[in-house]
Amino acid sequence: MGENKLFGVDELSVVLKYCVLERVERESGTVHELRPNLRGDNARLYRAALARRVGRIIDEFDRHFFDVLTSHPRIDIPDEWTGRLLSEQNQAARRLYLERIGQLALEQVRSERCAPELTVAPIDELSKAQLAQQLPGMHTHGVIFGEFMNVTNELFPLITDAYVHDQEEHGRVTMNVVAAHVDWLTARGTATRIIYYEHAKDVLREVPLVEPLELASVQFLCLGGGQEQARHKELSERFRDKIQVNPYPASMIADDKSQTYSLLSRSGIPTPRTCIIGEKDPVESIAASVVEFIGRINSGEVVVQPNRGTEGQGVCSFSIGSAGTIAGDADIIKHIMSLQCKYGDVIIREKVGNVDYWDGHDAYSADLRLNVAWDGKRYRAESGYVQAASEPGAVVSSVGTGGRIIKLSEGAIKHLALTPAELETVRATGIEAARTLDLPLAGVDIRLERTEDGLIPWVLDVNPRPAGLSYSEMFDSCEPGVSKNIWTYLMSGGRKQSNEVDPILTRNGAE
Numbered sequence: 001m002g003e004n005k006l007f008g009v010d011e012l013s014v015v016l017k018y019c020v021l022e023r024v025e026r027e028s029g030t031v032h033e034l035r036p037n038l039r040g041d042n043a044r045l046y047r048a049a050l051a052r053r054v055g056r057i058i059d060e061f062d063r064h065f066f067d068v069l070t071s072h073p074r075i076d077i078p079d080e081w082t083g084r085l086l087s088e089q090n091q092a093a094r095r096l097y098l099e100r101i102g103q104l105a106l107e108q109v110r111s112e113r114c115a116p117e118l119t120v121a122p123i124d125e126l127s128k129a130q131l132a133q134q135l136p137g138m139h140t141h142g143v144i145f146g147e148f149m150n151v152t153n154e155l156f157p158l159i160t161d162a163y164v165h166d167q168e169e170h171g172r173v174t175m176n177v178v179a180a181h182v183d184w185l186t187a188r189g190t191a192t193r194i195i196y197y198e199h200a201k202d203v204l205r206e207v208p209l210v211e212p213l214e215l216a217s218v219q220f221l222c223l224g225g226g227q228e229q230a231r232h233k234e235l236s237e238r239f240r241d242k243i244q245v246n247p248y249p250a251s252m253i254a255d256d257k258s259q260t261y262s263l264l265s266r267s268g269i270p271t272p273r274t275c276i277i278g279e280k281d282p283v284e285s286i287a288a289s290v291v292e293f294i295g296r297i298n299s300g301e302v303v304v305q306p307n308r309g310t311e312g313q314g315v316c317s318f319s320i321g322s323a324g325t326i327a328g329d330a331d332i333i334k335h336i337m338s339l340q341c342k343y344g345d346v347i348i349r350e351k352v353g354n355v356d357y358w359d360g361h362d363a364y365s366a367d368l369r370l371n372v373a374w375d376g377k378r379y380r381a382e383s384g385y386v387q388a389a390s391e392p393g394a395v396v397s398s399v400g401t402g403g404r405i406i407k408l409s410e411g412a413i414k415h416l417a418l419t420p421a422e423l424e425t426v427r428a429t430g431i432e433a434a435r436t437l438d439l440p441l442a443g444v445d446i447r448l449e450r451t452e453d454g455l456i457p458w459v460l461d462v463n464p465r466p467a468g469l470s471y472s473e474m475f476d477s478c479e480p481g482v483s484k485n486i487w488t489y490l491m492s493g494g495r496k497q498s499n500e501v502d503p504i505l506t507r508n509g510a511e
Contacts, residue, residue, distance in 0.1 A: 006076040013101055013120040015075060016061070019068070020105040023057050024050070031109050038110050051106060058102040062095065090123050093208075097122040100206070103148045110149060114470040115156035118195065118204040125208045134196060134205075135176040137166070139491055142191060142215035143179040144239075146223040146231055152195070152204055153470035154221055155179045157482050159197045165487040175487050178213070182223075182231065186212050189238045217490045219245030219441065221465050229255050229308065232465070243490055250438045251464035257307050257347050260437065264459055267436045269429060271459045272350040273297055276307060277336055279344040286336055293348050294320065301351035303395065304335055306343035310463075314339045317351060317395040351395075352458045355448035357388040357406065357415050364388040366416065367397050367445045367460060370430035371472055374440040375485035376492045381427035381444075382483050383472040386412035405471045409478040416448065422455045427475070429457040437462045441486055 007015050021031070028034060028050075037046040061068050069075055069082055085094055100120045107113075126134075143158060145151045155177075162175040176196070184193035190212035197204050218239050223231045229252070236248030253259045261274040275293040277286055294300055305315040318332045339346045356363035366388040370381045389395065390402035397403040406412040413423060430444040443466025449456040474481045 007074055009077050009081060010119055012075065012077065012122070013097070014117050015072065016101045017104045017108070019072070020054060020057050020102060021108060024053060024105065024109065028053065034109055050109060054102045054106055058098050062098050065094070085122055093123045107149050111153070113153070115152040116202050116204050118152050118206060121205065121207040125210045127210045131209065131213065134198060135178070137173045137176040139174060139216045140176040140178060140213065141490060142218045143177065144182060144185070144218050144220050144235055145179060146182045148181070151179060151222050154467065155195065156197070156204070157469045157472060157480060161481050161484055162487050165484045174491065182235065189242065190214055215242060217243035217245070222467070223465065228310065228465070243493065245441045245486065246439060246464040254437050254439060254442070254462045254464040255308050257461065258345070260462055263436050264433060267432065269432050269436060269459055270456050272352045275348045277340070277346040277348065279340055283333060283337065286333055290332060290348065297350045299350065303349045303351050304332060304339070305347060305349070306339050307345035307347045309343055314343060315396045353447035353449045355416055355450055357386060358417070359415060362392040364392055365395050365397055367447050368416070368426060369468060370427060370444045370446065371466060371482050372430050372434035372442050372444055373483035373486040374489050376489040379431045379435050380485050381430045381475070382485065383474050383481055384408065385468060385471045385473065386416065405468060407471055408473040408475065425455060426457040429459060433459045433462050439464055440489060441483065442466065
């Protein structure tokens, strides 16, 4: 931010965010010092402590808001506006405003900002006429979210993709992409508050609206932790008359790893053999299931995880040989029972894959994420990235468990040693997985294995609410992006899928 510039109402939230960050760093250390603790073994405790600290700063700002506004040398706002903001009738709006500033500060501590700055409007609502000037397209697409953390990073690539698509196809904006928190929605699914991008000023704006905004299509992202799937179901029903990028019936199956395995395996798509352990299965039954499964796969190398887990929750690998019996106090049994208590049903998977990410010094277990989108005629595996484990020997590559993301432009494909032909085989497999689950946009996770007969792309998961969009890059250019083609499908009114075959599938004999 310019040293000599005075900041008014529009930029006030950004200035206050940096005031909060300054206080945090003064009291607790720099952002770069804090960030590793927020991703380590005790991340939850550190995050809670940081949230409490920011909450105390926001409470102090609220008590002394007039002093905060008038004492800052670079804030220049009209007295009349200050009086309205501090008035009793705007107390709730002011509190929401400050809470959002605290959330933005927390977000910036926890992760790098990949999107333009987000400015939050304190009390002034945007009229329908003003909104029409900012959203000139004929179709408004809503990204519905339940967690504020990282949402602008996930939103901005979609805004950019829609804009690029519109310019290439129409030479003008036809698609408005906005975001709305679940709490900003009415019972009938209109939005009372939105985040949108102002192209002229390269800034994201969060504003309350005079009149609720009608959404023509929606997708659900970042719905939040343990209630994500229940929220998805409720929201999908609320938007039942709208085009949905990830409708609940298909997402429900994708969220269930056991069902996904059954569908993929019946379709002939490579996926690790899987055994499900019921939430209430007793220890004797669990031990018998483990023994039977190990005998079936002729290997003691297995991975245990929640059937409906996300972000690597509870994933653990075990090497238990080929014993005919397993004691009830064996590590694998104890882990399964602990997952039952936390997550319900558990799955055991055959451990697959032998293609690691090689950084020049060490090899790391890695998965390739493909973003596969439907354009109204065919599926395309347009973009992706690689997720690598945190250290050599670790099995889980998810960022949520300490893994890291390597972009395509950073040599992700090269460091997996994939040839162009092998990459096309992988993309074809991702396309078939998304087609089988019938999701217009899916994040397909693939682990690779080289055999005497060639490369096997094992499909691990088909994610109906794919994260990591800010890291995604196009396979054909390595430029940032998720999908240029799904916007054609949305603009067409969500017409039924055809049987047209993607050229990648044809070249690889997939159909």
